[in-house]
Amino acid sequence: MTRDKAPPACTVGQELASCPDIAAMARASGRSGDRPLRSPACPPGRLGECREECAVFGIYAPGEDVARHTYFGLFALQHRGQESAGIAASDGHSVRAYADMGLVQQVFDEEHLTGLRGDLAVGHTRYSTTGTSHHRNAQPVVVASKAGTIALAHNGNLVNSYQLARDIHGGSAPEATTDSSIMAQLVAHRFEESGDIAAAVVEASRAWQGAYSVAILTEGKLLACRDPNGIRPLCLGVLDSRGYVVASESCALNVVGAEFMREIEPGELIIVDDAGLRSTRIASPARPAMCIFEFIYFARPDSYIYGQLIHEARRRMGQKLAQAYPVDADLVIPVPDTGWPAAIGFAEESGIPFGQALIKNRYIARTFIQPDQRQRELGVRLKLTAMEEVLRGKRVVVVDDSIVRGTTKRGIVGLIRRAGAKEIHVRIAAPPYRYPCFYGVDTSDRRELLAARVGSVEDIRRIIEADSLGYQTIEGLTEAVGLPGDLFCRACFDGDYPIEVPDELRARKFALETEPEAEMASAAGKETDVVSSSAD
Numbered sequence: 001m002t003r004d005k006a007p008p009a010c011t012v013g014q015e016l017a018s019c020p021d022i023a024a025m026a027r028a029s030g031r032s033g034d035r036p037l038r039s040p041a042c043p044p045g046r047l048g049e050c051r052e053e054c055a056v057f058g059i060y061a062p063g064e065d066v067a068r069h070t071y072f073g074l075f076a077l078q079h080r081g082q083e084s085a086g087i088a089a090s091d092g093h094s095v096r097a098y099a100d101m102g103l104v105q106q107v108f109d110e111e112h113l114t115g116l117r118g119d120l121a122v123g124h125t126r127y128s129t130t131g132t133s134h135h136r137n138a139q140p141v142v143v144a145s146k147a148g149t150i151a152l153a154h155n156g157n158l159v160n161s162y163q164l165a166r167d168i169h170g171g172s173a174p175e176a177t178t179d180s181s182i183m184a185q186l187v188a189h190r191f192e193e194s195g196d197i198a199a200a201v202v203e204a205s206r207a208w209q210g211a212y213s214v215a216i217l218t219e220g221k222l223l224a225c226r227d228p229n230g231i232r233p234l235c236l237g238v239l240d241s242r243g244y245v246v247a248s249e250s251c252a253l254n255v256v257g258a259e260f261m262r263e264i265e266p267g268e269l270i271i272v273d274d275a276g277l278r279s280t281r282i283a284s285p286a287r288p289a290m291c292i293f294e295f296i297y298f299a300r301p302d303s304y305i306y307g308q309l310i311h312e313a314r315r316r317m318g319q320k321l322a323q324a325y326p327v328d329a330d331l332v333i334p335v336p337d338t339g340w341p342a343a344i345g346f347a348e349e350s351g352i353p354f355g356q357a358l359i360k361n362r363y364i365a366r367t368f369i370q371p372d373q374r375q376r377e378l379g380v381r382l383k384l385t386a387m388e389e390v391l392r393g394k395r396v397v398v399v400d401d402s403i404v405r406g407t408t409k410r411g412i413v414g415l416i417r418r419a420g421a422k423e424i425h426v427r428i429a430a431p432p433y434r435y436p437c438f439y440g441v442d443t444s445d446r447r448e449l450l451a452a453r454v455g456s457v458e459d460i461r462r463i464i465e466a467d468s469l470g471y472q473t474i475e476g477l478t479e480a481v482g483l484p485g486d487l488f489c490r491a492c493f494d495g496d497y498p499i500e501v502p503d504e505l506r507a508r509k510f511a512l513e514t515e516p517e518a519e520m521a522s523a524a525g526k527e528t529d530v531v532s533s534s535a536d
């Protein structure tokens with residue numbers, strides 16, 4: 001690919017095959033014609049499908065191989081999204097992008113990275129959700145405007161996407177795009193009006209309601225901003241004197257040799273260009289509402305959020321569980337991988353030996369993200385093996401991060417039982433997950449959430465076929481994280497949503513609201529109790 005002449009940028013809705021720049025890359029990689037690829041900005045699909053945990057990465061470092069750095073950054077953030085990956089880069093004259101389905105390693109080869117050389121880049125990995133395994137949802141979203149081309153990578157979810165889509169489309173076709181492409185279109189529109197990308201982001205963000213940690217590039221500038229509640233993480237690093245990096249998690253800074261500077265504040269906008277780094281605000285900080293589920297499950301154990309090492313927070317969750325739900329047992333085992341630190345903490349606190357009995361096939365994506373129920377069930381068997389030698393005749397405490405749909409947990413208990421365990425006591429580092437998330441995690445509607453669907457912890461224990469079950473309390477979770485509870489969103493546990501959720505969106509996920517409130521209240525009252533089959 002030549003870099004001396006700015007090629008036409010890929011525009012919204014353009015097929016990859018007809019986007020001159022990306023099509024050239026596709027031809028070079030031998031991918032052209034193998035399936036109907038679309039540009040990352042291509043909109044078709046139901047609005048709101050892109051409700052998932054994702055990763056964003058951005059780098060401004062003239063003279064560096066920014067595409068390769070972004071590749072390494074996305075590689076470190078792979079746990080946040082395994083469905084698709086994409087990188088957009090700019091050499092100051094043009095924006096080039098490539099995205100496809102698959103893991104970072106599968107999507108990019110040497111040729112792609114060579115074609116993406118420049119001074120700055122943004123990247124994205126995306127989490128798989130129900131019905132959304134489509135190339136069209138891969139990011140960064142690339143939109144051309146008369147003022148320049150922008151590429152936008154988004155983690156989070158807007159709660160007013162429908163309204164914005166209706167506004168953009170003049171009251172029609174509200175299904176015609178994802179929230180991320182709406183955000184990009186709004187920025188591009190404002191950019192075209194003012195010619196000032198920072199002003200365009202500030203202006204466009206006034207319409208965004210919900211969760212967003214965003215990295216944006218245009219020819220010559222990298223921008224990154226975080227919603228006023230700070231729901232999704234986003235941090236800033238410095239690359240010696242060579243440039244700056246933004247990333248969803250600090251673990252992605254280390255791999256590119258960047259030093260952690262600080263977290264991007266809620267409502268803050270960072271701009272990096274040849275004049276250096278500047279900070280401004282898109283909005284005043286609102287009620288702090290960092291997603292506490294980042295501490296439980298999403299973030300990598302070696303990342304820091306709000307100064308807390310995730311591994312240590314999870315270890316303390318295990319200690320809290322052991323205090324709240326003691327049990328006579330021979331062995332504490334984790335459900336790999338996210339159950340490890342909490343299991344270590346449980347073993348430390350209880351004095352019960354820690355061991356490894358479940359072996360994970362490391363080349364299978366997390367079952368939570370498998371697109372449908374049947375695949376999730378199959379996923380457990382593909383993913384985990386239980387070692388009979390370790391488990392036979394033992395009373396086992398199994399520690400895991402959370403129960404969302406419950407399918408996986410039941411499969412795991414069955415695996416351990418078949419491997420000969422005498423008793424299985426399940427301890428969960430999170431409280432019961434009862435309410436859907438509207439801020440970037442696809443937990444579908446309440447009918448799919450086991451703790452919402454089933455009345456009590458005892459019923460959940462029966463369903464997963466454990467001998468006893470103990471959930472973390474919300475207080476225990478907050479203490480384990482080590483920060484004041486009012487800094488966090490905990491809505492999936494307590495239903496207290498920090499950002500108002502429009503009725504039309506809420507209605508889609510609150511299908512259980514017809515259930516008697518008394519039943520739910522009774523379930524909530526039981527959630528702190530350890531439930532044992534021997535008490536039946």
Ligand code: SF4
Pocket residue numbers: 231290291292293294436437438439440441489490491492493
């Ligand atoms: S509802 Fe739960 S998963 Fe969603 S942002 Fe809040 S704490 Fe995180």
